[in-house]
Structures are given as structure tokens and as C-alpha cells.
Amino acid sequence: MKPVSASVEGKPGSRPVIVRSRGRDDHRRHHGGTWKIAYADFVTAMMAFFLLLWLVNATTEQQRTGIAEYFNPTNSLSRSFSGAGQPFGGRIRSVINADPQLRALAEQMLVEEVPEGLRMQMVDGEGQALFATGIAAPNDRGRALLLRAASVIARLSHPVEIAGHTDAAPFRSGTDARSNWELSVERANAARRVMLEAGVAERRVRAVTGRADQDLLRPTEPLHPANRRVSVLIVLNQAPDSSAASNRRPTQ
Numbered sequence: 657m658k659p660v661s662a663s664v665e666g667k668p669g670s671r672p673v674i675v676r677s678r679g680r681d682d683h684r685r686h687h688g689g690t691w692k693i694a695y696a697d698f699v700t701a702m703m704a705f706f707l708l709l710w711l712v713n714a715t716t717e718q719q720r721t722g723i724a725e726y727f728n729p730t731n732s733l734s735r736s737f738s739g740a741g742q743p744f745g746g747r748i749r750s751v752i753n754a755d756p757q758l759r760a761l762a763e764q765m766l767v768e769e770v771p772e773g774l775r776m777q778m779v780d781g782e783g784q785a786l787f788a789t790g791i792a793a794p795n796d797r798g799r800a801l802l803l804r805a806a807s808v809i810a811r812l813s814h815p816v817e818i819a820g821h822t823d824a825a826p827f828r829s830g831t832d833a834r835s836n837w838e839l840s841v842e843r844a845n846a847a848r849r850v851m852l853e854a855g856v857a858e859r860r861v862r863a864v865t866g867r868a869d870q871d872l873l874r875p876t877e878p879l880h881p882a883n884r885r886v887s888v889l890i891v892l893n894q895a896p897d898s899s900a901a902s903n904r905r906p907t908q
Contacts (some may be wrong), residue, residue, distance in 0.1 A: 749823065764801060773814065773892035776805055778847075780881035787884070790827065792842035794850065802847055802886070806854030809888065815862040817889040819850070820844030824869040824878035841866030847886045862891065 695833050764784060766777040784827055785904050786798030794802060820840035827836045852858055874880045
């Protein structure tokens with residue numbers, strides 16, 4: 657701004673009158689681009705808000721849960737579900753695919769979400785048994801599959817329950833009184849020992865049970881090889897009565 661001075665003539669003791677006028681530079685300085693930054697921030701916030709509304713409307717509850725858990729990695733149950741509905745954000749399946757040896761055995765491993773948590777099942781295949789007939793200890797293939805699965809389970813911290821299953825064929829052991837019940841328990845306990853060997857903490861094992869042929873994987877095909885299996889339940893939802901669970905002990 658350029659000051660302009662003026663005086664009143666003929667009046668003693670008069671003082672000059674200073675008039676200030678704004679130049680074009682002063683106008684630009686006081687009305688510059690600052691408002692544009694604020695406006696851009698406002699528009700960006702509105703775009704993010706409407707994008708959020710669209711996502712809420714276009715996604716399922718399970719997908720929203722997966723998105724929320726993705727941004728909360730410190731949660732001990734983080735990645736328990738992914739937007740695609742895969743347990744633990746698909747971590748277990750991704751570990752299987754990344755391991756060449758485990759990937760070769762993946763057809764005999766079933767991973768599913770159940771109300772109690774996550775269940776991994778190692779099943780017999782056509783001509784690819786995990787246990788020899790009537791034998792409790794796993795064969796080389798079964799041991800390899802159990803070790804690889806246990807190495808994944810060992811990275812978690814949740815309780816586990818191990819169950820052995822047989823098909824509906826009667827157990828034949830000569831004069832021995834053993835049945836599919838004993839065999840299924842023995843195989844479950846053998847699986848427990850392999851898991852402990854692979855690094856699963858013993859305190860995490862909450863139960864070891866035998867189900868014989870009472871929980872067939874293929875009920876319409878009671879003699880199908882897939883019914884012969886060992887299942888490992890990774891417990892995410894604790895039972896309301898924790899004392900009852902704590903009183904159960906693994907079968908020795």
C-alpha cells in the first residue's frame with residue numbers, strides 16, 4: 657500500500673492527513689490460495705465418507721469383519737477371518753501352498769470353519785493311508801502330514817482338541833478284545849505325541865478322544881477311506897463352563 661499525504665492549508669498547527677490505498681499485490685496476499693487447501697481437504701473427506709458408505713452397503717458382514725481385523729493386527733484373534741471367509745485370513749491355506757512337501761499332501765488335509773473354531777482333518781486317500789490297518793502309530797506318510805500340520809498349529813496359541821476316527825469296518829484283531837473305539841483313541845494319542853514333537857505346547861492340548869465310526873465324514877459311504885482320519889480342533893470359542901473343560905485330561 658502506498659501512503660498518500662495531504663495537508664489542510666491556512667490552518668495553523670494542522671497535521672498532514674495520510675490516506676492509504678490498497679494495491680493489487682495486497683489484495684492477492686490477503687485472498688490467496690489458502691482457502692483452496694481447506695476446500696481440497698473437505699472434498700477429500702467427503703469422498704472418503706461416501707466411499708465408506710458404499711463399502712458398508714456393498715459388503716457382507718463377514719467381509720466387513722475381515723476388513724476391520726486387517727486394520728487391528730495387535731488383536732490376538734486378528735485375521736481369524738478374511739473377507740473371503742477363509743479362517744485366519746487364509747494363513748493356514750497360504751502356509752500349506754507355500755510348503756512344497758505339505759502341498760503334495762494337501763489333498764488329504766481338510767480345513768474348515770466350525771462354530772467352536774477351526775478344524776483341520778488329516779484323512780486317508782485312495783491307496784494313501786495315514787495308518788496301516790489296525791496299527792495305532794502313523795506310517796511315514798501320516799507322520800509327515802501330522803508333522804507339517806503341527807508346525808502350522810504350533811504358531812498359534814489357542815487350545816486344541818484331537819480326535820481319532822475310523823470307518824465302519826469291524827476291527828479284527830484275533831482274540832484281542834480291542835475295537836474301533838480303542839483304535840481311534842490310540843491313533844488320536846499317537847497324533848498328540850507327533851504334535852508335541854513338532855513344537856505344540858502340551859498345555860494347549862485340551863482333550864484327546866476316540867470317536868470310532870460314530871462321526872463319519874461320509875455318512876452315505878461308511879467304508880470310504882476318508883472316514884479314517886485324525887481331526888484337530890483349534891478352539892477359538894471357549895466353553896461357558898471352563899471348569900468342565902479343565903477337568904478333562906488327555907488319554908495316555
